[in-house]
Amino acid sequence: MKNRITTIAVVLFCVFFAGFAMAEDRKGPEIGKKAPDFTLPDAAGAEHTLSDFEGKYVVLEWLNHDCPFVVKHYATGNMQMLQEKYRDQGVVWLSIISSAPGKQGHLEPDEAKKVTREKQARPTAVLLDPEGTVGRAYDARVTPHMYIIDPDGMLRYMGAIDDRPTANHADVEGARNFVSEALDLLLEGRDVEVTSHQPYGCTVKY
Amino acid sequence: MCACPLKHAATNNAGTRRFPVWGMTKPVLMLFALFVLMAPPLQADDNRVAVSFIPGVPGMTEALEESGVFWLGVDMKIKEGWHIYWRNPGDSGLPTTIRWNPHPSLSPGEIHWPRPSRFDEDGITTYGYSDRVTLLVPVSLTQGGPPPDYDTCVDTAGETSGNTSGRPSVDASGEIFKDAPGDTSGNLPESGIDCGKENGSPFGGGFSEQPLSADLNWLVCKDICLPESATVSIAVGERGSFEGYSGSGADRISQSMNLVPDTVEEWQGHAVLADGRFEITLTPRAGNAVFPDEQDIYFYPDRQGLIEHTAPQEVSRYGDTLAIVIPASRYLRSAPGEIRGVLSAKESWIRDCNTPAIEMVMPVTERDGGN
Numbered sequence: 001m002k003n004r005i006t007t008i009a010v011v012l013f014c015v016f017f018a019g020f021a022m023a024e025d026r027k028g029p030e031i032g033k034k035a036p037d038f039t040l041p042d043a044a045g046a047e048h049t050l051s052d053f054e055g056k057y058v059v060l061e062w063l064n065h066d067c068p069f070v071v072k073h074y075a076t077g078n079m080q081m082l083q084e085k086y087r088d089q090g091v092v093w094l095s096i097i098s099s100a101p102g103k104q105g106h107l108e109p110d111e112a113k114k115v116t117r118e119k120q121a122r123p124t125a126v127l128l129d130p131e132g133t134v135g136r137a138y139d140a141r142v143t144p145h146m147y148i149i150d151p152d153g154m155l156r157y158m159g160a161i162d163d164r165p166t167a168n169h170a171d172v173e174g175a176r177n178f179v180s181e182a183l184d185l186l187l188e189g190r191d192v193e194v195t196s197h198q199p200y201g202c203t204v205k206y
Numbered sequence: 207m208c209a210c211p212l213k214h215a216a217t218n219n220a221g222t223r224r225f226p227v228w229g230m231t232k233p234v235l236m237l238f239a240l241f242v243l244m245a246p247p248l249q250a251d252d253n254r255v256a257v258s259f260i261p262g263v264p265g266m267t268e269a270l271e272e273s274g275v276f277w278l279g280v281d282m283k284i285k286e287g288w289h290i291y292w293r294n295p296g297d298s299g300l301p302t303t304i305r306w307n308p309h310p311s312l313s314p315g316e317i318h319w320p321r322p323s324r325f326d327e328d329g330i331t332t333y334g335y336s337d338r339v340t341l342l343v344p345v346s347l348t349q350g351g352p353p354p355d356y357d358t359c360v361d362t363a364g365e366t367s368g369n370t371s372g373r374p375s376v377d378a379s380g381e382i383f384k385d386a387p388g389d390t391s392g393n394l395p396e397s398g399i400d401c402g403k404e405n406g407s408p409f410g411g412g413f414s415e416q417p418l419s420a421d422l423n424w425l426v427c428k429d430i431c432l433p434e435s436a437t438v439s440i441a442v443g444e445r446g447s448f449e450g451y452s453g454s455g456a457d458r459i460s461q462s463m464n465l466v467p468d469t470v471e472e473w474q475g476h477a478v479l480a481d482g483r484f485e486i487t488l489t490p491r492a493g494n495a496v497f498p499d500e501q502d503i504y505f506y507p508d509r510q511g512l513i514e515h516t517a518p519q520e521v522s523r524y525g526d527t528l529a530i531v532i533p534a535s536r537y538l539r540s541a542p543g544e545i546r547g548v549l550s551a552k553e554s555w556i557r558d559c560n561t562p563a564i565e566m567v568m569p570v571t572e573r574d575g576g577n
Contacts (some may be wrong), residue, residue: 068433104430167433198511198537203328
């Protein structure tokens with residue numbers, strides 16, 4: 001009898017916490033709270049850990065070079081410009097590819113190196129997340145999906161790159177870019193005005 | 207004042223030169239055929255969506271007879287397994303856009319979207335269409351009209367009033383009058399049109415035979431997304447007739463119109479935003495409102511960033527009240543003043559009508575949930 005009660009208690013406990021964990025998982029990160037830590041390899045095989053960048057602002061950019069919405073920002077040079085501009089100001093820029101093997105946008109390390117060079121991209125590193133673990137931890141849903149983490153590891157912005165949810169290259173100019181707006185404010189020591197905005201793009205190909 | 211009832215002018219002249227191509231000589235006909243064969247394709251063959259325009263009336267003359275506004279169907283046939291997007295695409299995607307080329311006689315309005323379907327994929331939810339959809343665009347006549355025919359210019363005011371064709375009519379703003387034949391909403395004279403331009407009327411100078419054309423852009427997705435585009439046009443013949451008009455096309459437009467949601471008098475609603483959830487309450491406002499089966503009810507918000515599209519919507523009925531609880535989007539920063547969207551069900555929301563989808567505009571109040 002006692003055994004049975006223990007079993008039921010254990011089962012209930014597990015069900016409760018599994019449900020709790022799943023609910024947390026679906027919710028993803030929150031503005032003003034600690035951003036999930038992670039370690040991912042870059043195209044050269046070197047590992048990068050988020051918490052190692054403490055003391056610096058970090059931008060996470062979800063990337064799929066075959067997605068028309070991403071192409072809009074790379075073909076116009078917009079993404080490269082942002083990467084260069086903010087890295088010059090000490091910001092760490094991590095482009096993360098969460099496409100699963102065989103799915104659109106997936107790149108093996110050698111391909112990732114080649115494509116990064118061809119696109120003249122300037123991130124601190126292109127990180128490979130083929131299992132989608134980090135993408136899911138951040139609830140990254142689309143490419144490009146953007147996040148800004150402050151020097152204390154707190155999430156300060158998440159969502160769209162700008163306010164023009166189109167794949168039209170002409171829409172880059174004149175768009176309100178939430179990432180550069182937030183970074184400019186943060187680097188001046190001010191608070192971010194728009195801390196989140198509905199992201200747009202292709203689905204992340206988990 | 208001399209008023210020409212258009213119907214008379216049309217029937218008097220239509221018979222003799224109805225098929226101008228028959229009068230062509232053989233070499234001209236062959237040349238014509240050659241041009242048709244050599245015409246460049248208007249859209250890429252490898253597109254996953256084939257688009258064509260369906261005129262809702264045989265020509266501009268008929269449009270003028272009704273209310274000066276007619277429906278143009280934008281018929282989109284989508285390759286199996288692929289889908290395109292509604293005005294709110296949901297978690298990703300893009301709605302179809304239409305850029306009209308200026309036309310001397312015709313002025314197209316905004317797209318009227320049939321209710322969408324819901325697609326769940328890769329942990330996200332999008333709203334759109336698969337297989338086939340016919341978007342509707344109200345087109346107003348801005349000027350033109352049959353050349354004045356003074357022989358038949360007799361005042362028969364009253365004989366041709368209203369929409370006698372049974373086809374749905376629209377007014378210039380695109381308001382639909384599905385069940386209101388005869389309602390011309392003061393757009394054009396109800397009982398025929400002015401003769402010629404002598405008194406400043408824009409009508410009567412003859413219709414332009416310039417084709418009505420537009421550049422369309424859309425995003426089509428399966429496991430991947432591709433932006434596609436096409437230039438689509440509808441040829442305008444003599445006396446403003448639309449090439450490709452058919453009864454089945456007009457039926458297609460009527461069918462699609464049943465799926466375009468309208469705001470209705472029969473239902474009212476409001477929403478409370480509390481604890482990160484929208485609690486929508488719907489109540490009937492008139493006796494002919496009916497409750498569709500709760501399990502088929504779904505609320506499609508008209509823009510992104512309001513609700514969590516992926517979340518299940520809890521629908522329940524308490525007596526004369528329908529409640530829908532939907533988690534708010536985590537990208538929602540403050541309560542909106544109102545929430546708009548489409549309430550979709552399998553059955554009609556109004557007795558004796560075919561209205562499975564209605565447009566709702568609901569005020570939102572914020573309630574502090576204490577956390």
